[in-house]
Amino acid sequence: METATQILLLVAAAIRLATPLLLAALAGLYAERSGVIDLSLEGKMLAGAFAGAAVASVTGSVWVGALGAILTGIVLSLLHGFATVTHRGNQVVAGMAINIAMAGLIPTVAQAIFALGGQTPQLGPAQRFLNVALGNNALTFFAFLAVPATGWLLYRTGWGLRLRAVGENPYAVDTAGLPVARLRYQALLVNGALAGLAGAYLSMAANAGFSRDMTAGKGYLAIAALIFGRWAPVPTMLACLLFAFADAAQAQLQTVRILPSQFVGALPYILTVLVLALVGKGGGMPKALGIPYVKERGA
Amino acid sequence: MHRLLSPVLMLVLLALAPAAVTAADFMPAIVFDMGGKFDKSFNQMAYEGAEAWRKENGIAYREFEVTSPVQREQALRQLARRGAAIVIAIGFSQGPAVATVAKEFPNTKFTVIDAIVDAPNVQSVVMREQEGSFLVGMLAAMKSQTGKVGFVGGMDIPLIRKFAAGYRQGALYVNPKIEVLENMTGTTPEAWNDPTRGAELAKAQFGRGVDVIYAAAGGTGLGVYQAAKDAGKYAIGVDSNQNYVQPGTMLTSMVKRIDKVVGEAFTSARDGSWQPGTRDLGLAADAVGWALDQYNRPLITAEMEERCKQATADIVAGKIKVSETCSNAACTN
Numbered sequence: 001m002e003t004a005t006q007i008l009l010l011v012a013a014a015i016r017l018a019t020p021l022l023l024a025a026l027a028g029l030y031a032e033r034s035g036v037i038d039l040s041l042e043g044k045m046l047a048g049a050f051a052g053a054a055v056a057s058v059t060g061s062v063w064v065g066a067l068g069a070i071l072t073g074i075v076l077s078l079l080h081g082f083a084t085v086t087h088r089g090n091q092v093v094a095g096m097a098i099n100i101a102m103a104g105l106i107p108t109v110a111q112a113i114f115a116l117g118g119q120t121p122q123l124g125p126a127q128r129f130l131n132v133a134l135g136n137n138a139l140t141f142f143a144f145l146a147v148p149a150t151g152w153l154l155y156r157t158g159w160g161l162r163l164r165a166v167g168e169n170p171y172a173v174d175t176a177g178l179p180v181a182r183l184r185y186q187a188l189l190v191n192g193a194l195a196g197l198a199g200a201y202l203s204m205a206a207n208a209g210f211s212r213d214m215t216a217g218k219g220y221l222a223i224a225a226l227i228f229g230r231w232a233p234v235p236t237m238l239a240c241l242l243f244a245f246a247d248a249a250q251a252q253l254q255t256v257r258i259l260p261s262q263f264v265g266a267l268p269y270i271l272t273v274l275v276l277a278l279v280g281k282g283g284g285m286p287k288a289l290g291i292p293y294v295k296e297r298g299a
Numbered sequence: 300m301h302r303l304l305s306p307v308l309m310l311v312l313l314a315l316a317p318a319a320v321t322a323a324d325f326m327p328a329i330v331f332d333m334g335g336k337f338d339k340s341f342n343q344m345a346y347e348g349a350e351a352w353r354k355e356n357g358i359a360y361r362e363f364e365v366t367s368p369v370q371r372e373q374a375l376r377q378l379a380r381r382g383a384a385i386v387i388a389i390g391f392s393q394g395p396a397v398a399t400v401a402k403e404f405p406n407t408k409f410t411v412i413d414a415i416v417d418a419p420n421v422q423s424v425v426m427r428e429q430e431g432s433f434l435v436g437m438l439a440a441m442k443s444q445t446g447k448v449g450f451v452g453g454m455d456i457p458l459i460r461k462f463a464a465g466y467r468q469g470a471l472y473v474n475p476k477i478e479v480l481e482n483m484t485g486t487t488p489e490a491w492n493d494p495t496r497g498a499e500l501a502k503a504q505f506g507r508g509v510d511v512i513y514a515a516a517g518g519t520g521l522g523v524y525q526a527a528k529d530a531g532k533y534a535i536g537v538d539s540n541q542n543y544v545q546p547g548t549m550l551t552s553m554v555k556r557i558d559k560v561v562g563e564a565f566t567s568a569r570d571g572s573w574q575p576g577t578r579d580l581g582l583a584a585d586a587v588g589w590a591l592d593q594y595n596r597p598l599i600t601a602e603m604e605e606r607c608k609q610a611t612a613d614i615v616a617g618k619i620k621v622s623e624t625c626s627n628a629a630c631t632n
Binding site for chain 1: 335336337338343364366455481482483485486489492493494495496498499500502503506507518521522525544
């Protein structure tokens with residue numbers, strides 16, 4: 001009985017911890033299936049977390065706050081697109097630049113607006129995503145429903161086919177008369193919205209307000225989950241759940257005091273390295289990932 | 300980038316330095332650690348102490364908020380170079396930086412809080428967190444209905460182990476059968492600023508039957524207090540009086556009077572009574588304690604208050620010995 005409750009608690013914790021990872025990983029999935037590497041998930045999440053909490057705290061509405069987070073994510077995505085799609089800049093560098101810029105800019109903006117040392121005011125119940133059913137909040141349900149929705153969009157619609165094609169072979173897409181850049185921008189719009197929501201989950205559901213560096217590396221973990229999930233929705237979700245489960249188990253193991261906390265704390269990361277090493281070059285990577293598209297000109 | 304910037308910065312500062320010295324005869328300075336001066340905790344307490352001192356004496360102070368570990372030495376050095384008479388460094392992680400910079404500026408006074416640095420111009424202030432934690436451990440045990448109480452620490456370091464050890468001993472003092480669950484958030488400085496993780500650790504402990512959690516984890520603690528509020532359980536704040544953060548579910552706060560230490564250091568440096576060496580402050584010096592105010596008044600019964608008073612007297616008198624570490628019999632059921 002005791003064990004059953006423990007396992008149930010562990011699963012519940014894993015679902016809570018998996019939600020922001022899943023939203024971010026799906027965000028990454030859209031961008032990368034269209035051929036744009038997205039290392040900027042961390043920065044977009046941080047910006048989304050701040051924008052969500054800040055807007056919610058000013059307007060008093062959780063939904064307006066979420067909208068703020070989505071728009072902020074989209075703006076950063078467009079910036080990423082402007083650098084990498086329009087101007088064909090290095091995608092990795094542009095992504096890291098966004099992360100570093102956000103890590104510095106967000107606390108500064110937060111300090112300028114609220115003067116609380118880079119935090120937002122604490123959010124009241126009306127400004128947060130509270131549990132709606134089965135001990136979970138709306139964002140968690142949205143995240144897990146987004147998995148089949150993404151699968152359907154990618155594999156069952158014309159838009160999905162074109163999106164995947166542009167990530168595999170943009171030349172063919174261009175030859176077919178379809179706009180490569182526009183498709184990549186469309187993918188980045190979805191990417192920004194989801195990444196912003198992933199951040200909003202941290203500041204408006206898991207916590208009640210934004211604090212400095214609160215993403216704590218989750219954006220990078222989401223990228224690992226995406227690679228482990230071979231850029232496909234369901235395996236990516238399972239990867240997120242696995243990482244989250246390791247994290248939740250870590251919290252439980254620690255209280256037992258058998259293993260030193262340093263070792264237990266490293267477990268999720270050891271697991272990540274092991275898993276990625278085992279998966280190796282198992283395919284699934286969009287072939288045009290990271291390669292800016294340069295339109296061929298006739299001789 | 301720091302490597303490139305710092306020479307430029309230093310040139311600018313060197314040019315400014317003479318002007319700064321003549322502008323104020325006595326210039327105190329303070330360096331906050333990561334977490335920032337509005338962390339509702341440790342650094343904020345120091346900030347409030349400095350602010351109170353400024354208002355009382357009408358003397359401005361210089362400050363620096365460290366946002367990355369590489370800035371500590373730089374910040375201390377800059378303030379010393381700009382002619383600060385005394386530089387207070389907040390937090391154990393500034394210890395090594397103070398040791399380095401104090402050597403370079405033998406005529407500047409340094410006070411470091413929560414670390415011990417052995418140098419002729421350094422005053423080290425350490426506090427007996429275990430004594431204050433003992434008292435809140437007693438309160439937790441008296442409040443708990445389930446016979447299980449929890450502890451969430453920030454970064455896993457000896458300092459935080461002191462909090463945990465005192466808490467455990469206090470809880471066991473009241474109820475020898477009590478179960479104390481302990482979690483550390485992490486092993487890197489990020490562990491001070493991860494409220495999501497704090498909330499998750501708290502939920503895990505609540506799930507195992509804990510109904511009072513003491514968080515000594517800086518900004519991470521805010522997640523613990525929120526989780527307690529959401530679950531209708533109790534939490535205990537740390538460093539500054541955090542009872543106001545979640546009125547009604549904050550049982551109390553273990554208070555470290557860093558504000559007092561900051562004020563005393565500034566004042567003593569000004570009137571010349573400042574002494575290097577180590578100040579080890581505990582309940583007897585009223586440097587640690589537990590907070591009782593309008594926010595937690597309804598949660599504390601007269602009996603709880605009375606027993607804490609008695610224990611305080613016993614600790615001051617040496618009748619109760621609170622150990623810094625949990626290797627002895629007082630820490631086991």
